[in-house]
Amino acid sequence: MTAVKEATRTLMDGARDRLVKLSHRIHANPELAFEEERAAAWVAGALDTGGMSVETGICDLPTAFVATAGSGPLHIAICAEYDALPDIGHACGHNVIAAAAVGAGLALAQVADDLGITVKVFGTPAEEGGGGKILMLQRGAFDGIHAAMMVHPYPVELPVMTCLAVSHVDVHYRGKAAHASSYPDRGVNAADALTVAQTAIGLLRQHIRPSDRIHGIVTRGGDAPNIVPAHTVGKWYMRARTTGELSELEPRVERCFEAGAVATGCSFEVIPQSPVYSEMRADKELSALYRANAEALGRVFPKFSKEERERIAASTDMANVSLAIPTIHPMLGIDSLPAVNHQPEFAAHCVRPVADQALVDGALGMAWTVIDASTKAAVRDRLLARRRSN
DSSP states (O other), X not given: OHHHHHHHHHHHHHHHHHHHHHHXXXXXXXXXXXXXXXXXXXXXXXXXXXXXXXXXXXXXXXXXXXXXXXXXXXXXXXXXXXXXXXXXXXXXXXXXXXXXXHHHHHHHHTTHHHHTEEEEEEEEOOTTTTOHHHHHHHTTTTTTOOEEEOOEEXXXXXXXXXXOEEEEEEEEEEOBOOBTTTOGGGOBOHHHHHHHHHHHHHHHGGGSXXXXXXXXXXXXXXXXXXXXXXXXXXXXXXXXXXXXXXXXXXXXXXXXXXXXXXXXXXXXXXXXXSOOBOOOOOOHHHHHHHHHHHHHTTOOOOOOOHHHHHHTOXXXXXXXXXXXXXXXXXXXXXXXTTOOTTSHHHHHHTTSHHHHHHHHHHHHHHHHHHHHHHHSHHHHHHHHHTOOOO
């Protein structure tokens, strides 16, 4: 398949400027979860222009889409993300993810029938907390897909993302307003309830697993200093190695929320803000193929100890896809250190020449991995035998 791989390299060379321009355009126009109207349209438009058949607004999600090429029996999904973070924009590099997915999709579209594959590029909204892929998985988008993949920018190259399960909740406290100076005794302070909850969670951290994470922010703390706050809101994430361990952590944290209510006399409500993200189960065989192809393109994977890999764990809704079908989620190094994901400095790195090269390499690495998977009989047969359906 050397000739096929070289053909996709030639195509990628020709598309490079358009892919980089798309990445930079998305980066310059950040949109939050489920609001990615421009980014989704630009990504879908690039695939349509490249000859793929595009269907928008799938799974009752206005900013989700699927682009399809080929008619072979082996169905491969490439996932594009394009949502940004509040205030710091594309500090997780989803602009690179989207452009790389377009590149891989267009390259594979040209050889799909020769390889006996159907390639689908999914536009997946709301990775940053909304669980777009989980909703798409639940609503049938991935039915019939044999394998899925995407690449993600990171300070250094990693073949597999260490991934924690996570739940996202808002906690609301409701008390009673009063004049904070003249009649504080007539108020029930909802801000105090949040303070008690935060203190309890801080104490709980001593008694949880080293792999567990609990972090949150106050999104509504009151309206004015001279009014006893009657309504406050906090946004919290809880993470653990598996959904099983997460289910053990969640009630312990909820008791901390309850403590705030009990101590102050407020009522409280915990409201899930997203489906639960699971742990990742990366497909070892596809991961090995991707790594070999990435290294052939000059990508370098540093060595990390098990402890270091666990320390840098994050979460993604692609993990839920990985529990349903063979999936890979390698990380693209963009040489950003000391800047790391979710820092403004990392966002700046995501439109520098190193990131531009990473998106091209990531696109080609995925395309070559699909070529290998479709032409190695043992891999192809295994994937075909694991067809997903409801």
